[in-house]
Amino acid sequence: MESFWKWHVIPENLPFFAGGFRLTLTIFVLAWVGCWVFAVIFGAMRHSSRPWLRYPAAAVVEIIRGTPGLMFVVWVYFLSQPLIGYALSPFWAAVWALIIHQGAYAAEVVRAGLNSVPRGQVAAGYSTGLGYVEVMGWIVLPQALRNMAPAVVNRSVALFKNTSLAFVIGVIEFFRAGTIVNGRENASFSVFTFIAAVYFVCCFSLSRLGNRLGQRPGVIEDTTAV
């Protein structure tokens, strides 16, 4: 009888798993930075009172949000050459795909955060003679950022989970490292339970932090499953 309790596979291949995890972390950090830059730009555009900024941004964000993440990763990898004339490596294609796809969801978080500040305060700020920059910097942003914080953490957890999608285009990140080891050793139960446990530990600690930040009134909810 073939045993499924092959836990010895994990310590034997630990360096390989560690390499994959390092790559996952790199993709995560790069995509996190780009994603929130994208989110701030498009979130601010959607929040703006000028319709010629609002509607194009809304169209872009809604279209990107309606596409599956996996399809986006494949899109960016294979169609970077016809589209922008430059062929991306699998690593960078994954990073850019995550930036754009998760950025669209993050843009919604930014918009909700900006919306959560009552318009009355903005009007009051203008009426006391403050300019646009002061109103944004002293009145809107501090409150918006505090309200957004748990949703930001939520989105970051989702981004971390979505780095596993990079495996379809050949990036040897943590999940792919697991499938390679599994292919060699035929220890599906142990390998996948181990991978699930590692992801769980990382994401759970992150979301615990988000829970701690979320125990305040006025905080926006963000529980989308992508």
Added chain:
Amino acid sequence: MRRLALALVALVVAFGAAADARAADSLLDKVKQKGEMIVGTKYDFPPMGSINKDTGQPEGFEVDLANEIAKELGVKAKFVQALSKTRIPLIVNGNVDLIVATMTHKREREQAIDFTMHYMITGQRAVTRKDTGITHVSQLAGKQVAAVQGGNAGPNLLKVQPKAVLVQFQEQTEALLALKQKKVDAVVSDDVLNQWWVKHNPELVLVGKLYTIEPYGMGVRQNDSRWRNAINQALMEIWDSGRYHEIHFKWFGQKPEFEIPWYPK
């Protein structure tokens, strides 16, 4: 307002300047200039291309062959994974310069890419577990057979046994796993891989004889004769100097049973 306009104009001019620098020339010049050639190989296909357990780097017959070609051209080879279904788009889109990924030279594939000379000839066959009792392809009617998406094996099996049910995976390792877990009754693949699997997994057995011939060619970009000639000539040098035989002996334990076409300078 004026500053914004000036910034936009500057951007357009910069774009234009960068554009002129990229005329359409041969990959050979670009590779030599960069000093490195991007090669797509399989990572799931021992002994042709797989990942080394300890170093995490690709290794295999095709990896060694690609490294030798790179040495002939005076550059370094950088490896990228090529799945059966991604290898042609990778070349067409320019993500890689050369594909050495157990790709059969098929006439319909010539619409999209160009092929170099054949560097190996093998065939396709089914592999099964000893306990299924399947000894001939005709017994695969109505059974679940695993193949890799994008490769030749699935369609070729359907030509000899139209009643088989294909289950298509992304990589060979998953197909093998499904076979071992009894989800499928057979896996069809190229014989170089079949022999490796049977050698390393005593519960597997080959089914019958080869039912196709698969000549492997390396894939290069369409209409780039200088690049293709360079690869062909490098291959001839490798054959001529005996390095091909060394690599073949290292990975297959025997001399090659075919010859790479060779012509003089």
Added chain:
Amino acid sequence: MADAVLSRTAAARAARRWQWFETPRERRAFLLVWGGLAALVVWYFFFGPRAQYDYNWRWSIVWQYRRFLLWGVGTTLYIFAWSLVFSLVLGIFCGIGRTTNVRWVRALSVGYVEIFRNIPLLVQMWWAYFGLQQVVNAVINDPLGLRILIPSTFACILALSLYTGAYMGEVVRSGIRSIPRGQWEAATSTGLSRAQTWRHVVLPQALVIVIPPMASEVLNIIKNSAIAMTIAITDLMFYSQKIEEETFAGFEAYTAGTLLFLLLTLLAVGAIYLVQWLLGLKVRSAG
């Protein structure tokens, strides 16, 4: 004074509402930014470095291979339907479980939500397909000589339902918590038992409140089902890639796939609007 009265008329209000630009400066800014961007894109694609890349567009491929796309849509809809049913059930029970007073039920629900929200769906699907099969093989098949197989659609629906059910549980929980405590107390004071309160007072209101966020979870099922392609399910994503394999027309194949996914999400949104309308509710858009 007269202006104030006049400005209240509908015509004046209509005239004021659709003003795109408040000042001429704004109009200039708009033309410069978007016009400049459009000009840049047009120049890049037709005159600049991209122009030399001759890609012959073959949009007729999409019509030729419509059968593949239809099969893909069918499989995706099948997975979607089953996952929707199971995840709704799971979500509602989980939401109730999280707000109940029974300690162990609450702990179980919290555990379920935390585990399945913090593991990527991809890992869950592969675990359900390969990992579970290995356990079944070792524990049931080999000793008893059976051959119970876990089909890939079953694994996919299992993973999707568990994953989405966790998120839906959270949504339902927030809906239940938004019902004022006064209603609970009023229900108890009129003699309703706990179960009756749940059934007649709390749940009807909570489920109606959460329809908009639930709608976005439903859409997420469709999008997440694309991952099923990696465990050998022939869904829409798989067939888009298959078309690309056979015709080498990558752009057209993936655009067709993407548009079909968007179409499916639009259909789902329409169905949710229909449900809201049939229930006599005010139709609200998804969150």
